[in-house]
Amino acid sequence: AQSVTQLDxxxxxxxxxxxxxxxxxxxxxxxxxFWYVQYPNQGLQLLLKYLSGSTLVKGINGFEAxxxxxxxxxxxxxxxxxxxxxxxxxCAALTSGTYKYIFGTGTRLKVLA
Amino acid sequence: NAGVTQTPKFQVLKTGQxxxxxxxxxxxxxxxxxxxxxxxxxxxxxxxxxxAGITDQGEVPNGYNVSRSTTExxxxxxxxxxxxxxxxxxxxxSARGANYGYTFGSGTRLTVV
Numbered sequence: 001a002q003s004v005t006q007l008d009x010x011x012x013x014x015x016x017x018x019x020x021x022x023x024x025x026x027x028x029x030x031x032x033x034f035w036y037v038q039y040p041n042q043g044l045q046l047l048l049k050y051l052s053g054s055t056l057v058k059g060i061n062g063f064e065a066x067x068x069x070x071x072x073x074x075x076x077x078x079x080x081x082x083x084x085x086x087x088x089x090x091c092a093a094l095t096s097g098t099y100k101y102i103f104g105t106g107t108r109l110k111v112l113a
Numbered sequence: 114n115a116g117v118t119q120t121p122k123f124q125v126l127k128t129g130q131x132x133x134x135x136x137x138x139x140x141x142x143x144x145x146x147x148x149x150x151x152x153x154x155x156x157x158x159x160x161x162x163x164x165a166g167i168t169d170q171g172e173v174p175n176g177y178n179v180s181r182s183t184t185e186x187x188x189x190x191x192x193x194x195x196x197x198x199x200x201x202x203x204x205x206x207s208a209r210g211a212n213y214g215y216t217f218g219s220g221t222r223l224t225v226v
Contacts, residue, residue: 009153034214042219042220043117043203043217043219044215046215049212094212099163100158100161101146101156103156105154
């Protein structure tokens with residue numbers, strides 16, 4: 001069965017430091033992978049997605065993610081975070097040919113001044 | 114362009130009451146879904162639709178009904194509210210196929226007492 005694991009429930013980091021939010025997925029078939037961001041009291045907003053092709057995907061707000069098939073990972077990175085990046089981040093997977101996303105449990109990123 | 118509109122934003126129900134959460138999108142998206150978000154559990158799919166007149170169950174469908182009579186609207190009905198249905202509910206829509214990524218509404222915070 002398909003699943004998405006976000007091992008870190010909370011990640012504190014100082015402003016202007018780099019950050020990596022980890023995501024691992026399990027699937028025996030091809031998947032599409034996504035990262036969403038949720039600011040307080042708002043809906044989810046698409047950050048970036050991997051469908052095929054280059055394994056390094058760039059998204060909005062300076063975020064990027066790398067698809068690693070051998071490690072079944074899709075970690076999200078940003079080289080220098082801002083206070084405004086404080087939010088909850090969700091990794092999601094979609095099995096090719098289906099319509100059902102599987103979401104991870106989320107990682108709360110807290111950027112400290 | 115309003116995107117995905119959910120109403121109401123907040124609702125308090127008594128156990129046993131019924132209600133309908135409204136969701137409308139103006140992007141002519143084929144795919145629409147309802148999710149619930151609970152602390153530490155990420156987002157779980159309740160029901161989804163791949164087009165007008167077509168709906169299917171997700172991961173946690175019990176206690177909820179949906180219909181899709183038009184492309185624009187996808188209401189979620191709680192038949193007899195229970196405290197376990199206290200949650201934040203999100204509606205989402207996508208063009209063409211779910212691999213394009215969903216656009217989420219801002220959510221409905223429901224409390225059942």
